[in-house]
């Protein structure tokens with residue numbers, strides 16, 4: 381069977397033949413243009429919001445419910461650092477063998493070079509990994525910070541109640557600080573907004589389940605903002621999704637074999653968040669013949685898979701349940717991550733699994749052994765663990781390992797041929 385698209389009149393170019401029209405419209409249906417200046421868009425939005433009297437509230441983890449901040453009239457902004465340039469300043473204070481995400485975030489704090497951090501009236505943090513916790517103490521010396529205590533025994537019957545109490549304390553703090561009453565109505569409205577946002581990003585991610593997805597993993601990673609729920613982003617998603625759905629459907633009509641040598645190897649990427657500026661592993665995968673069809677981490681599907689249940693009578697209960705279920709490696713045991721990986725494998729049909737751990741991230745690094753066992757013994761997929769930092773120095777070495785993984789994946793595809 382030919383590896384080329386044989387569909388006589390495809391509505392849009394197939395994967396690998398992405399083109400621009402004379403009007404500059406690509407197969408991303410405007411999303412590339414819309415997110416080209418993501419940080420600039422977010423900055424304008426945050427500045428306008430502040431002028432309108434809305435406080436900017438910095439968040440540093442997906443366990444922090446944005447809904448409470450939105451219901452208080454605030455703008456939650458993710459402040460996690462992805463910049464290599466911030467590592468050296470941070471290492472003046474922090475140990476060098478700490479995770480680069482923590483160091484980069486702290487480097488922005490020291491150099492006062494993150495405009496969102498500088499305009500934040502409050503930071504909401506959480507007790508997740510030890511490095512973050514101790515870094516927050518240093519940030520709190522000069523910034524207003526509230527730390528949520530996250531219980532970490534995922535199956536402990538008392539843990540959810542404790543987490544709900546922590547969310548209630550945050551609600552009370554926001555009410556007092558911003559002289560606003562966060563009643564159930566306001567909270568439900570915020571929940572409806574974030575659920576709408578999650579649903580749109582989920583639909584975009586689900587396009588990657590197609591045999592020939594209309595986007596690359598890097599595009600999908602780039603098509604989001606550091607501030608959730610901006611109306612302009614949601615409108616851009618709504619405008620682009622019908623066209624992208626059509627491209628995915630048309631591409632699937634192509635006479636096409638997934639086992640051809642030129643076809644990309646479908647990758648499920650799991651592990652640590654891949655922040656703006658720190659996308660090197662995704663780029664290496666996709667320039668080595670792979671396609672990241674599923675990103676299970678906190679900058680991908682992890683925070684999007686479960687909505688906040690709008691049918692639960694007490695919206696704070698609903699928030700507590702949703703956020704306590706987040707399958708982060710700081711939880712013990714973290715069986716929910718394994719369940720999520722099983723479901724995502726079924727849905728996205730990867731050819732292999734890559735588990736990324738930032739150097740110094742003990743929880744993800746240790747948990748990698750469980751992911752490896754799951755991938756190899758249960759899902760029967762080739763597996764690669766990558767431990768790296770934000771520096772480009774090891775890019776060639778990582779590329780070699782990724783290429784070897786892809787060879788194994790292609791050999792297995794060949795073996796599976798009738």
Ligand code: SF4
Pocket residue numbers: 440441442443508509652653678706708709710
């Ligand atoms: S990986 Fe865990 S600690 Fe990091 S942002 Fe996600 S939930 Fe928070």
Ligand code: SF4
Pocket residue numbers: 479480481482508509511512652653710738740741742743744
């Ligand atoms: S990547 Fe790991 S070490 Fe770094 S902040 Fe997240 S959980 Fe902590």
